[in-house]
Amino acid sequence: MRFIRSFLAALVALAALGLDAAEPVVDGPRARFDDPFIATLEGRWDIVRQIRGTEVRNTMTAAWALNHQFMRLHMKDVKEPPAYEAIVLIGYVHATKEYVAHWTDTFGGRFSAVGRGKRAGDSIEFRFDYPDGPFYNTFTWQPERKGWVLRMEGQDASGARKPFALDTLTRVAADCPDAALPAPPEVAFGPERGAEALIVKAIGSAKTSLRVAAFAFSSPTIVKALVEAKKRGVDVQAVVDRKHNTETDPKRIGRDALAAMATAGIPARTNGDYRIHHDKFIVVDACHVQTGSWNYAESANRNSENVVVLWNNPEAAAAYLGHWESRFAKGAAFRE
Secondary structure, three states, rough: HHHHHHHHHHHHHHHHHHHOOOOOOOOOOOOOOOOOHHHHOEEEEEEEEOOOEEEEEEEEEEEEEEOOEEEEEEEEOOOOOOOOEEEEEEEEOOOOEEEEEEEEEEEHHHHHHEEEEEEEEEEEEEEEEEEEEEEEEEEEEOOOOOEEEEEEEEEEOOEEEEEEEEEEEEEOOOOOOOOOOOOOOOHHHHHHHHHHHHHHHHHHOOEEEEEEEEEEEOOOHHHHOOOHHHHOOEEEEEEEEEHHHOOOOOHHHHHHHHHHHHHOOOEEEOOOOOOOOOOOOEEEEEEEEEEOOOOOHHHHHHHOOOEEEOOOOOOHHHHHHHHHHHHHHHHHEEEO
């Protein structure tokens, strides 16, 4: 009897919600938004935004949210503090067969909006209606590079569209495959050779990406390891102190190291926004962090120094990546 009463109570509850237990749920609290196309947004992304003739760097994380009803996008400028930040919820209305995008950002409630659109091939064009006219944001999946492009356009009184911004999304390394495995930090000390060897080991472990932040940058051993990583397909980028490596470099060892990186096709920037850019770390595959007192210079081999590698530590890697991105964004591309 207790089971029957519970079952009847459940039916009454479903009826109150307007749901028939015998019919499949399409839209509502029991629905689940499963969409292989939108699922390709899941993960972590680097965004290069072209807007009004300038280039801005952002990051984005995307994950399913609200009982798998929406894909939640969190976009953030790499500056500290961020100049722009947005949270977007992408869902689907089965009744009208259209996608919806709830866009909220640092411009506040007045400028938040809901865009709607339908898929056409590998694109979804979201239309947002604002008091001053419609705004379009077209999400396009590019399968050849497994990335996304977001094309934003306004519309004037005549109905003509005007380009506003273009976002190019490139996926960063996936979560550490071994993050659940115990991985104690690995340490080494100078002037023993073990310190530099540990740095080379960390570089050599890279499978997808290396992000270098440096004060002194002139070690032939480190440059060689980075160039070799680039040759095997690793995405290598660096930001170094401008004054030390280009302006007060009478022997040109810093400039020669940066020139070798440029020749290998490695983007390197110099940062002169601070008294000194004293960072000394490498983020490997967005999973591991090498840091310590060791400068990436041959002279470090004669000093008392320390090196540590935090293996399988995505939390630390994410923090260091955020810092790296902010310094890289302020840098200028190295030119001979």
